[in-house]
Every structure is written in structure tokens, then in C-alpha cells.
Amino acid sequence: MINVGILGATGMVGQRFIQLLENHPDFEITALAASFKSAGKRYEDATNWYLDNEMPESVKDIKLVETNPSAMNNDVDIVFSSIPTELAFKIEKEFAKDYVVASNASAHRMKKNIPLVIPEVNPEYLDMIENQQKENNWDGFIVTNPNCSTIALTLSLKPIVDNFNVNSIRVSTMQAVSGAGYNGVPSMAIVDNLVPYIGNEEEKMETETLHLLGNYDGKNVHPADFKLSASCHRVPVIDGHTEAVFVELDDDLNIEDIEDKMANFKGLPQKLNLFSAPKNPIIIKKEEDRPQPRMDRNAENGMSISVGRLRKDQAIDNSFKYVLVGHNTIRGAAGASVLNAELINDKIL
Numbered sequence: 390m391i392n393v394g395i396l397g398a399t400g401m402v403g404q405r406f407i408q409l410l411e412n413h414p415d416f417e418i419t420a421l422a423a424s425f426k427s428a429g430k431r432y433e434d435a436t437n438w439y440l441d442n443e444m445p446e447s448v449k450d451i452k453l454v455e456t457n458p459s460a461m462n463n464d465v466d467i468v469f470s471s472i473p474t475e476l477a478f479k480i481e482k483e484f485a486k487d488y489v490v491a492s493n494a495s496a497h498r499m500k501k502n503i504p505l506v507i508p509e510v511n512p513e514y515l516d517m518i519e520n521q522q523k524e525n526n527w528d529g530f531i532v533t534n535p536n537c538s539t540i541a542l543t544l545s546l547k548p549i550v551d552n553f554n555v556n557s558i559r560v561s562t563m564q565a566v567s568g569a570g571y572n573g574v575p576s577m578a579i580v581d582n583l584v585p586y587i588g589n590e591e592e593k594m595e596t597e598t599l600h601l602l603g604n605y606d607g608k609n610v611h612p613a614d615f616k617l618s619a620s621c622h623r624v625p626v627i628d629g630h631t632e633a634v635f636v637e638l639d640d641d642l643n644i645e646d647i648e649d650k651m652a653n654f655k656g657l658p659q660k661l662n663l664f665s666a667p668k669n670p671i672i673i674k675k676e677e678d679r680p681q682p683r684m685d686r687n688a689e690n691g692m693s694i695s696v697g698r699l700r701k702d703q704a705i706d707n708s709f710k711y712v713l714v715g716h717n718t719i720r721g722a723a724g725a726s727v728l729n730a731e732l733i734n735d736k737i738l
């Protein structure tokens with residue numbers, strides 16, 4: 390068994406980590422950390438548990454520690470991080486001196502030699518780890534997963550960019566409130582309403598997606614060279630981001646072929662049969678009114694994205710559009726980190 394710790398264990402993503410790691414065949418939770426106001430308390434006493442399933446018995450009595458490496462048990466091997474970005478900038482590097490850090494925070498996503506990875510999309514970026522360790526003289530390292538809306542979009546685009554010549558992409562998101570964290574969006578701002586702005590979200594989607602779909606030459610990442618424009622919106626849904634995607638190709642359009650490539654898409658986690666890997670990363674919905682967040686966010690334990698309404702776009706030649714739903718705190722956050730850690734465990738540890 391590999392012992393793991395969770396930073397930000399009491400938050401939206403931290404709770405998902407706890408749910409996903411319960412009964413994991415390779416990882417066992419031995420340390421939980423949060424802010425100084427929670428440190429010293431039993432996990433059950435410090436946490437506003439928001440998930441449908443009960444809090445696992447195994448974590449209720451764990452005493453939370455402060456978020457620094459000296460407070461962590463020495464027996465921890467992997468640290469899952471779901472802390473605010475400002476804190477992650479400094480503290481994740483401190484942890485990386487000794488631990489493998491699998492992070493959800495955006496602090497280090499676009500840094501040289503720090504892999505930003507979706508295992509089905511760009512597992513080869515893990516090759517950066519050797520350079521990262523040499524450059525910093527660390528025994529551990531940092532690996533990151535993308536922003537929640539980026540993960541779902543990029544998974545859906547991978548079979549498209551691998552098989553067709555993409556000219557441009559536009560995406561309009563309808564994002565769940567859990568994406569902003571437990572205290573993120575006040576109920577008075579979102580009930581009976583929609584907020585057409587999420588700070589830095591459009592920039593993250595535009596840069597991270599091109600980075601993930603680019604290529605790594607052993608030293609640098611060369612981002613994909615098509616144009617991408619995102620418009621991001623918060624909607625009164627608890628979990629599950631919905632995205633309307635518009636793709637312009639340089640090739641002649643064949644909708645059946647596109648659907649076939651998406652439906653049959655598989656990546657390295659499926660080949661390696663990793664524990665958290667969905668059988669089908671992309672599920673095609675045929676009903677005219679799907680996907681919907683309430684009905685489709687939990688597809689394959691929340692690790693698959695659902696794509697529907699795949700159709701020709703009449704406005705621009707050789708263009709098509711579709712709608713996707715992905716679970717933002719599972720595939721878009723904790724599940725993404727756990728899958729990264731499973732790949733690292735298989736390939737590196």
C-alpha cells in the first residue's frame with residue numbers, strides 16, 4: 390500500500406478525494422491537512438460534509454494537521470493537494486522536496502518542467518519529472534491536473550485533434566457552483582440567477598487546453614496551434630459542468646466519422662487498466678435532450694464525460710457543434726489527481 394495525505398482535506402475537492410480513496414486498492418489515507426482553524430480537530434468535527442454518501446468511518450477520527458511538510462507523517466508517499474492557489478505557490482514546492490505532489494491548484498500548471506497531465510491525453514509529459522527533480526534537487530516532484538472545465542473540454546477534443554485538422558474552437562460553459570469551493574458563490578448571487586463571469590477561467594481554458602494538446606520535445610511544450618476562445622458562466626447547478634463546443638475544421642465534415650472517433654476513444658489508463666480509469670472516457674448520448682448535469686455527471690463513477698447533440702454547424706463551412714457534461718469535482722479535480730497518481734505509481738514509483 391502507498392500512504393497518501395490530502396491537503397485541503399475539508400474542502401469541496403478534499404471531500405471527493407476522501408470518497409474516491411475509500412477502499413482504493415493501492416492508496417491508503419494516513420494524513421489529512423487543512424487551515425490552522427481546522428488543525429488539531431477530528432476530521433468529522435472540522436468538516437461541513439456535502440456529499441450524498443456518508444463520511445467514511447476511516448477518516449472521522451483522523452486529527453487534521455497544518456499544511457506544511459513538517460506536520461505530515463514521515464510515512465506519507467503521495468500528497469494530494471486541493472488548497473487555494475495563493476497557498477499552493479509556495480507550499481507545494483516545500484512538499485516536493487520530499488513527497489510526490491499531485492495538485493489540483495493552478496499555481497504550477499504552466500511552469501516549465503512541471504507536467505500538466507490528463508492521462509488519456511498527454512501521459513508523455515510525465516517525462517518532465519526527471520528534469521524537474523534535477524533542476525530543483527528534489528527527491529519528490531509536482532504533477533498537476535488542469536482546471537475542471539479544461540479537463541472535460543480537452544478529453545472531448547483529443548480524438549478530434551488526433552484525427553482531423555482543427556482550425557478554431559469556441560466554447561461556452563455553464564459551470565456548477567461546487568467549482569468555486571464551499572464558500573465560493575453566495576446563494577443570493579446564484580439562486581434564480583446566472584453569473585456570466587468566472588475570474589481567470591477563460592484564460593485558463595484557453596492556455597491549458599492548447600498546452601495539453603500540444604507536444605513535448607524533451608525540453609519544451611509546443612502548444613497546439615489552432616485558435617480557441619472560451620466564454621465562462623456560473624449556473625445554479627451543484628455539481629457537473631456543461632459546455633457548448635463549436636469546432637471549425639480545415640477538412641471536409643463527416644459527422645458520423647467524428648462521432649465514431651469520440652465513441653471509440655481510449656488512452657493509456659484504459660490500456661493499463663488503471664483502477665480509476667473509465668472504460669469509455671467519452672460516452673455519446675443519442676437522446677436529443679442529453680447530456681444534462683443531474684443525469685450524466687456520474688457516468689462511470691464521474692470519470693467519463695458525456696457528449697451529445699453532435700451536429701453540423703450551419704453558420705460556418707466544415708463546422709460542427711456538441712454539448713458535453715463532466716463532473717467538475719471528480720473528473721475535473723480529485724478523480725483527475727487520483728488517476729495521475731495511479732499512472733505515476735504504474736510508470737515511475
Ligand SMILES: NC(=O)c1ccc[n+]([C@@H]2O[C@H](COP(=O)([O-])OP(=O)(O)OC[C@H]3O[C@@H](n4cnc5c(N)ncnc54)[C@H](OP(=O)(O)O)[C@@H]3O)[C@@H](O)[C@H]2O)c1
Nearest residue numbers: 397398399400401402423424427471472494568570571722
Ligand atoms: N471545486 C472544483 O471543482 C475544483 C476543480 C479543479 C480545481 N480546483 C482547485 O482545488 C483547490 C481547492 O478547491 P475547493 O473547491 O476544494 O476549495 P474549498 O472548498 O474552498 O476548500 C479549500 C480547502 O483549503 C483549505 N485551506 C484554505 N485556506 C487555507 C490555508 N491558509 N492553509 C491551509 N489550508 C487552507 C480549507 O481548509 P479549512 O476548512 O480549514 O478552511 C479547505 O480544506 C483550489 O485551488 C481550486 O482552484 C477546484
